[in-house]
Amino acid sequence: MKRVLLVSVATALALCCGGGAVAAAVAWSRAGLDTAGQVDFRNPLKVPPLAQSRIDGQGRRVFDLRAQQGRTDLGPGQPTRTWGFNGDHLGPTLRAKRGEQVLVNVANGLPEPTSVHWHGMHLPARMDGGPHQEVRPGATWSPTWTVDQPAATLWYHPHPHGQTARHVQRGLAGMFILDDENSAKLPHEYGIDDIPVIVQDHEFDGGGQIKDSGDTGDTVLVNGTVAPYLDVRTERVRLRLLNASAARTYSFGLSDGRSFTLVGTDGGLLPAPHDMGRIRLSPGERAEIVVAMKPDKRVTLRSFPASLDNPVSDRFAGGRDTLDVLQLRTESDLARSAEVPATLAPIERLDPADAVTTREFTLSGRQINGRKMDMGRIDAVVTKDTTEIWEITKEDGTPHSFHVHDVQFQVLSVGGEPPPAELSGWKDTVLLAPDQTVRVIARFADYADPDVPYMYHCHVLKHEDAGMMGQFVVVEPGQKPGRPDTHGHHKSHG
Structure with a gap:
């Protein structure tokens, strides 16, 4: 390095x-x-196992997750104390089809409360896994819901109030893949030509332990693997990129300058593929890309400098860094792969004329609209089955990525201009540029609960933990908001 x-x-x-x-x-x-050209890529990439599941008497697909302590070799020369789901570090990949009802038994084997938020999932607020649904040590929480959204690369991670960065950095994270008939048009054999790529960075102390600062680190891991390589055996490989870092923004591309094909973003597939050379992902964002491979080649997935428009934020969010992330290797024989289809999945465009209101959100310091998070305060009340426009502006020099629970939104404009290809599909997280308003539109359908809120917040986790978060409830027409149970987050909801 x-x-x-x-x-x-x-x-x-x-x-x-x-x-x-x-x-x-x-x-x-x-x-x-x-670190360009400096990483020896000595370790085969770990691919998280697919979570085992069963169908119960009610026809629900049942998964079991247990948060637990462990020790893992993360590269600093000695075992690192880590947390994981069903293992020492990270968690298995949950996979379900659109239309299935799922139930997840979340057991807490840690010595402190935690939670599991289903990032990107459309589901009832009581099942969302936000700070109001923490699980006590030794308790089990069993949320259940029907998957009713397009195929997408989602993920799950803790959301305890004020402690999210520490829990995620210690290893509590995993992927949740949704499938439908459109997703099957692309490479979809898990672990063969359909690969989860969970990217995190860490800084270690002198004893080989993860620092809990929530800042960027100088060691990059993929699926918990340091210096990883992937043996690719097919002509095309689908990489499901997830920025699971606490603070770092990446600009992913390939070391030899070749393009890749962007096929999906946070909330699912795009209407059509886009050939690109780089894609920038802030914390919490995802992208599905297809890379064409040739025999007997090695190419590196690299993060190039991702200018964040401010010298201080560039440094502390990694905007000036060049990082080798994952090496892709091929042998002489590659299995045939179908070409990426010209059409992928239909997207029904939301009409701004249907919006019942436009809300403004200003992010500055560690506050949204001049206020820090209050577990007992409802910041916005949304009526079920209505469409809203949200205008989000960042007024400081610190990087912020804005995430909304429950809904997938569409980006209407960035700084008054039409969104680029990577923001043209369904999104739940978006990077904000200084003094530049991002306008998004969303429909808040299906679920109403006046007493249990969803969150919106900065997904730079230490910002979220410091109070850069707000709450909204979805209510029936004419219904008044209730009062969140500020003590409920310490209980089991199983």
Whole structure:
């Protein structure tokens, strides 16, 4: 690895003028980590197992997850204390089809409360797994719902109030894949040509333990594997990219400059594929890409510098870093793969004329609209089966990615301009640029509960933990909002 320190003219001037402290801060803000060509890719990529399931007497597909402590080799030279679901680190991949009713038994084997939020899932608020549904040590929570949304790459992770970054960084995360008839048009043999790519970065202390700072780290892991390689045996491989890092934004591309085909984003497949050279993913975002391979080749999935439009945020969110992430290897013989179809999945466009209201959200510091999170306060009341436009603006120099629970939204504009291809499909998380409003539209259908809120928040996890989060309830027409149970988050809901 090599660190490249970029010193600006401003830094030099500050030094000349005696502004040593200011100069040091500026220099640090402009430091970049560069591991291109430096990673030895010595470890085969771990592919999380598919979670076992069973069909119960009510026809529900039942999964069992247990949060537990463990020890894992994450690369610092000695075992690291980690947390995981059904194992030492991370969790199995849950997979279900559209139309299935699922039930997940979440047992907490940790010495403190945790929770499991189904990120990107459309479901009742009581099943969402937010901070109001924490599970006590030794207890089990058993949410159940019907999968009623298109095929997509979703994920699950804890959401305890004020502790989310620590729980996720220790390893509590996994993928939740939804299937339908459109998804089967693409590579879909799990672990063969359909690969989960859960990307996280860590910083370790001198004892080989994960620092709980919630900041960017200098060690990148994929599916918990350091320096990973993947043996690809097919002409095309579908990579399900998930930015599960606490703070880092990545700009993924391939080291030899070849393009890849973007086929899906947070909430599902796009109407048509898009050939691209780079895709930027902030914390919580996902993308499905298809990479065409040739025999006897090696190419690296790399994160290139992802400018975040501010020198300080560039440094502390990794905007200046170049990171080798995963090596793709092929042998002389590759199994045939069908070409990516010209059409993927229909998307019904939401009409802004149908919106019953437009809400404004301003993110600054660790607050949304000038207020920090309050578990007992409802910040917005939405009427069921209505469409709303949300206008989200970032007013500080810190990176923020905005995530909304329950719904998938469509991006109407970014800074007044039409959204690019990677924001043209269903989304639940979006990166915000400074002083640039992102307008999104969503329909809040199917579920109403005046007493149990959904969340909206920054998905830079330490920002969320520090209070950059709000709550909304969905109510029936004419119904008044209730009062959230601020003590319920310490109980089991099984």
